[in-house]
Amino acid sequence: MSTQRAIDLPSQEQRLLPPPGQPIIDLAEHIARYGPLPYRGGRGFLIDDVAEAGLTGRGGAAFPLHRKLTAVLNGNRPIVVANGAEGEPASAKDKSLLLLAPHLVLDGIQLAAEAVGADEAVLYSGVDQFAAAWLAGLITQRRAAAIDLVPTKLIAAPPRFIAGQESALANRISGKPALPAFTPPRVYQRGVDGRATLVSNVETLAHLSLIGRYGPAWFRTVGTRDEPGTAICTLRQTDGRVDLTEASLGTPLTSLLDLRRASAMLIGGYHGTWLPVGTAARLTLSNADLRAHGASVGAGVLAALPADRCGLRETARVARYLALESAGQCGPCRNGLPRIAGALAELADVAPPGHAPSQPGDLALIAHLRRWAGLVERRGACAHPDGTVRFVASALRTFGAEVGAHLRGRCTKPNPWPFLPISAAPTAEQDWW
């Protein structure tokens, strides 16, 4: 165990993210800082350490990594895919990690490949073409230096919300559009080209590279007993500033977001959950806390909605975006999401403060919303409809007072400017490649 490397990094909270303004992109500097890549000398050996560390996926589902590793190890012709698609417009952590500390991710890919006995790996990433070209250079350099034992292929994820969904990812890497597939089989059984596929978030793999070096006990020095380690969070503050921070799991949400001028918090991104600011202020960054309120850490997207913005308006904008991001393969999602988005838009679009109220809203809108939510939930091949419904339902709960005002024909929030970011809608079938 290389715990004697008592450099400034390991036991601190800033494990993956280098100090601001000092990305670690040079291979020699990376090795000098973290030590050589600790291969275990054969498949399977690292998995017990991962189980002991308790590392869970940082892409959203928080699934225990060692269980995925074990399943793929026992599967057909294993292959490793590092998932950096990050289709969520409100999240920046995966692309940032790839730009700020790429070698941690590339190290993790190698250790995962060794652990499952894969002879090939893929970095599936949503970074732009310039960053991709630069990453390709780093990979070539690592192969030339004989650091990487298996070749890593770089494949671009299309800029779609669900491009990182595991079966969409497997389809894209198999040479098809990045559309979700009907399951089973799950990708760990039959994924890329029918092979047992380990799909793991790039941040998860970066954590793996440090567990490989410093061991499970070190990994557990921060975080909680049930949720050890750190997670990189994308924080959207009320003044519109976007911060990237690495926080120990169990950190109070109030120490991440300044809630003084906020009315609500969005936790877990656009498949996530709105909570009133008073509720969020009592919670920590942990699924143990958040799940009791219908929320989860997800991929670490946290946004504080400024008190002068209308949460309904924000939700309606995002719901429209999510409806357009449906792959349109499943009838309930294709029909339901646009209707949900349309009803929300109608509910949201009323007179702002200082104007004569619009016509009173139609109470039936709420009944329609609830019925459509029930009709799309658990009826898609992927979880896009479920995530969208979770997001919308939490808005109706959290912004209940504002819903009442809107039904009476007025909005009480003075600031009409959009707050949450959304990206361009697909315009052609080619956008899924």
Place this chain on the structure above:
Amino acid sequence: MPATHLKVNPIACSGHGVCAELLPELITLDEWGYPLVSDEPVPASLAKQAKRTVTDCPALALLLIKR
């Protein structure tokens, strides 16, 4: 012995609605014409009818699974 359940492949399903006509005891259609399938296990009395419905789906989108 595991019970048999009906399951829809929502990607393959194109909303013909044949299933709801052949097996109204377990399948209804939503307001867009897509099947809502009962979560209950298929009772022995409907086993044959369910099998027939699965083979008659024009999109081959209906499955019988054991769980």
